[in-house]
Amino acid sequence: DAGITQSPRHKVTETGTPVTLRCHQTENHRYMYWYRQDPGHGLRLIHYSYGVKDTDKGEVSDGYSVSRSKTEDFLLTLESATSSQTSVYFCAISERTVDGYTFGSGTRLTVV
Amino acid sequence: AQSVSQHNHHVILSEAASLELGCNYSYGGTVNLFWYVQYPGQHLQLLLKYFSGDPLVKGIKGFEAEFIKSKFSFNLRKPSVQWSDTAEYFCAIYGNNRLAFGKGNQVVVIP
Numbered sequence: 001d002a003g004i005t006q007s008p009r010h011k012v013t014e015t016g017t018p019v020t021l022r023c024h025q026t027e028n029h030r031y032m033y034w035y036r037q038d039p040g041h042g043l044r045l046i047h048y049s050y051g052v053k054d055t056d057k058g059e060v061s062d063g064y065s066v067s068r069s070k071t072e073d074f075l076l077t078l079e080s081a082t083s084s085q086t087s088v089y090f091c092a093i094s095e096r097t098v099d100g101y102t103f104g105s106g107t108r109l110t111v112v
Numbered sequence: 113a114q115s116v117s118q119h120n121h122h123v124i125l126s127e128a129a130s131l132e133l134g135c136n137y138s139y140g141g142t143v144n145l146f147w148y149v150q151y152p153g154q155h156l157q158l159l160l161k162y163f164s165g166d167p168l169v170k171g172i173k174g175f176e177a178e179f180i181k182s183k184f185s186f187n188l189r190k191p192s193v194q195w196s197d198t199a200e201y202f203c204a205i206y207g208n209n210r211l212a213f214g215k216g217n218q219v220v221v222i223p
Contacts, residue, residue, distance in 0.1 A: 031209075033210065033211075035213075040121075040215060041215060042202060042213045042214055042215040042216045043156075043202065043213040044213075045210055045211075045212070048209065048210055050209060056209070058210065090155060090156070097206055097209065097210070097211075098144050098163050098206060099161070100146050100148075100158050100161050100204075100206075100211070101156075101158075101211060102158075103155040103156045103157070104155060105154075105155050106155055
């Protein structure tokens, strides 16, 4: 959707290397989320943010960290990538959480 | 914590057939429920949502869902599917500052 951009769209990286994924929004929405999507698991929340410098863990946060220094950017870092982190990562934004989310186009990450 | 469960993860049906996907939720707070659709190779898009009022909710592309509190359910329906409805469908519930998603229903519509 217009207003939310994820980069890169695809990435292949080696085990043990750090990786940062970026989510950029132009909607000035307060809430931002990182999910991973895996077959048979649906979408699982990694981390989320409810404002600049305000973040919290989701259900699968181990091995991931996030930062939000500006309203428009939410970064997801895999500190030392493992093969189990091969997945499709989606960013989502929301101003009022009860309205649901707008999702980005996703980043397909492969860890070899 | 809130959760939703979806059954019949893989559904195959012919065009013009009716579709119903089940979603059961668990949550002790105010219930806000959603259905999202993900077409092949694309991101999730909102189909419809319920947070109060009429329990029968109309969404885009001819979809509807009914909230039945006594059954803890929010089932998605479409009377007559098209090949373009081939997609994965996710039920989700809002609570504790986030959406929790079900594991999804992969729906394949055969022309």
